[in-house]
Amino acid sequence: MSGTLYGLGIGPGDPELLTLKAHRLLQAVPVIAYPAPEQGDSLARRIVAPHLPAGRTEVAIRMPLVEARFPAQEVYDRAAVALGGHLEAGRDVAVLCEGDPFFYGSFMYLFGRMAERFAVEVVPGVSSLTACAAVLGAPLAARNDTLIVLPGPLDAETLRARLAQAEAAAIIKLGRHFPKVRRVLEELGLAESARYVEHATMTEQRVLPLAEVKADAAPYFSMILVHRRGEAWT
Amino acid sequence: MSGTLYGLGIGPGDPELLTLKAHRLLQAVPVIAYPAPEQGDSLARRIVAPHLPAGRTEVAIRMPLVEARFPAQEVYDRAAVALGGHLEAGRDVAVLCEGDPFFYGSFMYLFGRMAERFAVEVVPGVSSLTACAAVLGAPLAARNDTLIVLPGPLDAETLRARLAQAEAAAIIKLGRHFPKVRRVLEELGLAESARYVEHATMTEQRVLPLAEVKADAAPYFSMILVHRRGEAWT
Numbered sequence: 001m002s003g004t005l006y007g008l009g010i011g012p013g014d015p016e017l018l019t020l021k022a023h024r025l026l027q028a029v030p031v032i033a034y035p036a037p038e039q040g041d042s043l044a045r046r047i048v049a050p051h052l053p054a055g056r057t058e059v060a061i062r063m064p065l066v067e068a069r070f071p072a073q074e075v076y077d078r079a080a081v082a083l084g085g086h087l088e089a090g091r092d093v094a095v096l097c098e099g100d101p102f103f104y105g106s107f108m109y110l111f112g113r114m115a116e117r118f119a120v121e122v123v124p125g126v127s128s129l130t131a132c133a134a135v136l137g138a139p140l141a142a143r144n145d146t147l148i149v150l151p152g153p154l155d156a157e158t159l160r161a162r163l164a165q166a167e168a169a170a171i172i173k174l175g176r177h178f179p180k181v182r183r184v185l186e187e188l189g190l191a192e193s194a195r196y197v198e199h200a201t202m203t204e205q206r207v208l209p210l211a212e213v214k215a216d217a218a219p220y221f222s223m224i225l226v227h228r229r230g231e232a233w234t
Numbered sequence: 235m236s237g238t239l240y241g242l243g244i245g246p247g248d249p250e251l252l253t254l255k256a257h258r259l260l261q262a263v264p265v266i267a268y269p270a271p272e273q274g275d276s277l278a279r280r281i282v283a284p285h286l287p288a289g290r291t292e293v294a295i296r297m298p299l300v301e302a303r304f305p306a307q308e309v310y311d312r313a314a315v316a317l318g319g320h321l322e323a324g325r326d327v328a329v330l331c332e333g334d335p336f337f338y339g340s341f342m343y344l345f346g347r348m349a350e351r352f353a354v355e356v357v358p359g360v361s362s363l364t365a366c367a368a369v370l371g372a373p374l375a376a377r378n379d380t381l382i383v384l385p386g387p388l389d390a391e392t393l394r395a396r397l398a399q400a401e402a403a404a405i406i407k408l409g410r411h412f413p414k415v416r417r418v419l420e421e422l423g424l425a426e427s428a429r430y431v432e433h434a435t436m437t438e439q440r441v442l443p444l445a446e447v448k449a450d451a452a453p454y455f456s457m458i459l460v461h462r463r464g465e466a467w468t
Contacts, residue, residue: 009364011253019360020257021250031418100364108373115371122368124360124435130243131335134356135345140334146396147383154378162380165399201358231424 003092005083007101007111009125013202015050017126025094025123026051031086033059033079034096035106044096059083075182077121080113100127104151104172116202129170130198132223136195136207140225141168152177163226171224178218182210190226198222237326239317239352241345243359244354247436248296249284251360251400259328259357260285264318267293267313268330269340278330293317314347321352334361362434363404366457370429370441374459375402386411393418397460405458412452416444432456
């Protein structure tokens with residue numbers, strides 16, 4: 001009898017934003033896996049560290065720093081083999097996923113490789129989307145608003161066109177795309193009402209006015225929220 | 235010293251999808267409030283019932299069944315007065331919010347009335363958006379996908395135009411708008427790949443092919459997920 005592969009949403013960063021279910025599975029599953037840089041510590045592992053019992057088998061899925069636009073497929077091929085070995089031996093495996101596994105998460109690469117051969121259960125988590133809204137103290141979307149989530153790497157023209165189609169927007173994965181995104185928001189007259197946060201719910205969390213963010217200093221884990229109607233939440 | 239008002243995300247329905255933080259606050263806060271129908275039980279209260287200690291003061295915010303498009307403002311005016319009384323007396327209050335407080339949640343109506351007078355903290359929760367993706371076993375969005383969230387009450391023309399601007403879409407608040415939404419998806423050639431779920435993660439959960447949903451039977455708590463690229467998650 002093969003084990004089950006869990007895609008475990010562990011929330012946006014605050015270890016207390018784990019779900020009770022993720023917490024229970026962390027205690028129960030003998031093998032945990034997590035993304036990690038080529039060298040150094042895993043953010044996902046850091047998030048669950050306060051909850052992790054001793055004696056777990058740990059598999060770090062180390063991603064080399066590459067210029068390629070999409071992550072190296074071979075890394076996931078190898079991880080699927082390694083985790084598949086544990087599952088075939090009857091051991092359940094939990095893959096730690098920052099935020100939610102299916103909200104722009106890398107878990108889909110393992111899911112795509114393993115879901116046909118093994119039992120897979122995805123445990124949803126608190127996504128960065130709602131965590132950022134909570135930190136910024138502003139509703140994401142309400143009533144019949146359209147909410148659009150736009151990755152920062154999109155070109156300026158696409159960003160402009162798509163922002164026009166929604167009352168509320170979240171722009172994610174900013175990093176080096178921040179200056180372009182800010183320029184687009186300025187052109188659309190949305191910069192004043194836009195809200196910026198980085199590392200939401202983590203100890204490094206920072207909330208800044210858009211104008212005060214240094215052009216080259218926005219991390220990957222940053223987000224801008226925009227709402228056309230502003231503060232009329234009554 | 236006034237109390238703190240917590241907007242407590244309690245997740246999509248499964249009581250195990252509460253966060254550790256929401257669970258801790260439920261044990262600590264002397265007053266809980268929750269939305270409820272004019273008569274009968276509160277869904278939000280049902281979700282947290284397994285975790286609720288005895289002896290809490292409970293405030294049901296009862297919403298009359300009205301034809302009005304937006305909820306009666308007077309109900310929130312009265313609730314703000316009632317909860318404000320507890321806060322002024324130094325008692326913390328937790329308002330239970332299905333899913334996440336700021337993702338199309340009614341908490342914003344209290345937030346708008348109370349945030350200037352009292353300390354308010356929003357505790358993000360697992361939203362129906364990611365819960366539905368987990369239940370349906372399909373990534374919501376990946377890489378540089380644009381993800382759009384569309385409320386079912388939007389007219390067919392708006393739905394059509396906005397669906398064209400995104401690789402991934404979630405259509406929420408279906409209810410009586412389901413037949414119109416299905417027709418739009420059929421016209422756009424998206425009906426085959428669309429996924430439908432109702433009451434995700436609750437005991438009443440059902441996953442159905444779009445074609446098998448009865449036109450008048452979709453509840454408010456149902457959702458359709460669409461992805462243009464389908465299953466290429468590798």
